Amino acid sequence: MARVKLVNIVKRYGRIIAVDHVNLDVRDGEFFALLGPSGCGKTTTLRIIAGLEAPDEGEIYIDDKLVNDVHPKDRDVAMVFQNYALYPHMTVFDNIAFPLRARRKQLGLTEEDIRKIVVSTAEFLGIAEHLHKYPSQLSGGQQQRVALARALVRKPKVWLLDEPLSNLDAKLRVAMRTELKKIQMKLGITTIYVTHDQVEAMSMADRIAVMNAGRVLQIGSPNELYYKPSDTFVATFIGSPPMNLIPCTLVEKTPIEYTVPAELSGGILGSGKVRTPYMLECPGFALPVESSMAGKIRESGAGEVYLGIRPEHITMSLKKPGELAVLEGVVEVVENLGSELIATIRVGNELVKTRVVGDERVTPGSSVFLALDARRILVFDKKTGKLII
Numbered sequence: 130m131a132r133v134k135l136v137n138i139v140k141r142y143g144r145i146i147a148v149d150h151v152n153l154d155v156r157d158g159e160f161f162a163l164l165g166p167s168g169c170g171k172t173t174t175l176r177i178i179a180g181l182e183a184p185d186e187g188e189i190y191i192d193d194k195l196v197n198d199v200h201p202k203d204r205d206v207a208m209v210f211q212n213y214a215l216y217p218h219m220t221v222f223d224n225i226a227f228p229l230r231a232r233r234k235q236l237g238l239t240e241e242d243i244r245k246i247v248v249s250t251a252e253f254l255g256i257a258e259h260l261h262k263y264p265s266q267l268s269g270g271q272q273q274r275v276a277l278a279r280a281l282v283r284k285p286k287v288w289l290l291d292e293p294l295s296n297l298d299a300k301l302r303v304a305m306r307t308e309l310k311k312i313q314m315k316l317g318i319t320t321i322y323v324t325h326d327q328v329e330a331m332s333m334a335d336r337i338a339v340m341n342a343g344r345v346l347q348i349g350s351p352n353e354l355y356y357k358p359s360d361t362f363v364a365t366f367i368g369s370p371p372m373n374l375i376p377c378t379l380v381e382k383t384p385i386e387y388t389v390p391a392e393l394s395g396g397i398l399g400s401g402k403v404r405t406p407y408m409l410e411c412p413g414f415a416l417p418v419e420s421s422m423a424g425k426i427r428e429s430g431a432g433e434v435y436l437g438i439r440p441e442h443i444t445m446s447l448k449k450p451g452e453l454a455v456l457e458g459v460v461e462v463v464e465n466l467g468s469e470l471i472a473t474i475r476v477g478n479e480l481v482k483t484r485v486v487g488d489e490r491v492t493p494g495s496s497v498f499l500a501l502d503a504r505r506i507l508v509f510d511k512k513t514g515k516l517i518i
């Protein structure tokens with residue numbers, strides 16, 4: 130098993146910076162995801178770790194050993210590609226045996242040793258009955274397992290997976306997700322998993338690095354990324370529907386006084402009895418902001434901000450629920466996702482999405498109230514996108 134560390138990795142293709150000063154520290158046995166939109170540099174980063182691509186700058190360490198000049202074969206890593214890259218003219222057995230046969234002498238293996246390893250790996254992945262078949266005779270999911278088996282026979286220190294499930298249909302993809310995670314946990318193998326699918330990353334990974342335009346924007350556990358996104362890109366890339374971002378302006382007015390109920394305490398409204406001259410003016414509504422919270426916004430120099438709130442932290446109702454952090458709007462669209470409804474509500478000039486819970490009957494055109502869970506409100510600098518609160 131192994132730790133993988135990237136220090137200031139840069140990779141350019143002509144004028145494109147595919148990987149822009151990337152730093153990662155993947156722990157031993159960790160399931161680590163590289164998540165980001167198409168073209169953000171995920172595959173290039175993975176290929177650099179595998180040694181299939183040389184970085185222009187920076188260092189790659191596997192277990193504290195600098196491997197920049199180590200040949201891919203000697204890095205003890207195994208990569209699984211999106212398109213499986215199985216040899217079509219070889220049986221499943223021969224495909225899985227290939228990495229062992231290629232290095233049989235160095236590994237000191239007899240053909241019987243190889244057979245045993247291939248069979249046990251195939252059994253582990255549930256494809257033992259297909260060993261005599263050719264890849265074209267297998268389903269997509271079975272081919273995927275063959276590719277996984279081929280990457281595992283050499284017991285690599287690090288498993289590199291590049292969108293390994295993207296060719297599977299939606300149902301199989303979900304099933305394989307669970308299975309892959311189980312395999313990884315059973316083997317305890319350090320795994321770096323590339324995907325553009327945030328649900329995949331969120332459901333499988335111990336930690337995730339969110340990438341955009343060659344850069345790593347944030348590294349954290351799924352919960353950290355979800356509840357404390359470092360900027361508006363991460364906030365909207367993770368979660369579905371994404372976090373609502375409402376443009377607002379911090380203003381100073383005649384002070385007002387209010388009492389914050391316990392369930393809203395501790396956020397931008399403050400706690401207990403509050404007196405403050407600060408308001409966030411947003412399209413169609415305004416929210417008071419407790420002075421120390423307003424101070425943080427002013428310190429950052431950002432009067433223009435985005436108020437961020439996740440759809441599940443907004444409660445929609447037909448009757449006005451309270452006084453603080455309540456907006457009024459009109460329902461525009463209601464989407465039925467089976468397990469839940471997503472309502473899009475117009476508030477001022479902005480559209481806000483919320484999950485509908487309980488059996489509130491809402492139809493387009495209804496006037497509704499939206500109560501924001503003030504403890505969950507985030508504030509981002511509108512210019513830089515960075516999280517302030």
Ligand SMILES: Nc1ncnc2c1ncn2[C@@H]1O[C@H](COP(=O)(O)OP(=O)(O)OP(=O)(O)O)[C@@H](O)[C@H]1O
Nearest residue numbers: 142145146147166167168169170171172173174325
């Ligand atoms: N061999 C190459 N020659 C020139 N440009 C390349 C090469 N490989 C990658 N790039 C460019 O580098 C950038 C990053 O590509 P990369 O394949 O790493 O993205 P990715 O995050 O894996 O995207 P996807 O989700 O679409 O697979 C892209 O702009 C791509 O066009």
Ligand SMILES: [Mg+2]
Nearest residue numbers: 171172173291
């Ligand atoms: Mg890619």
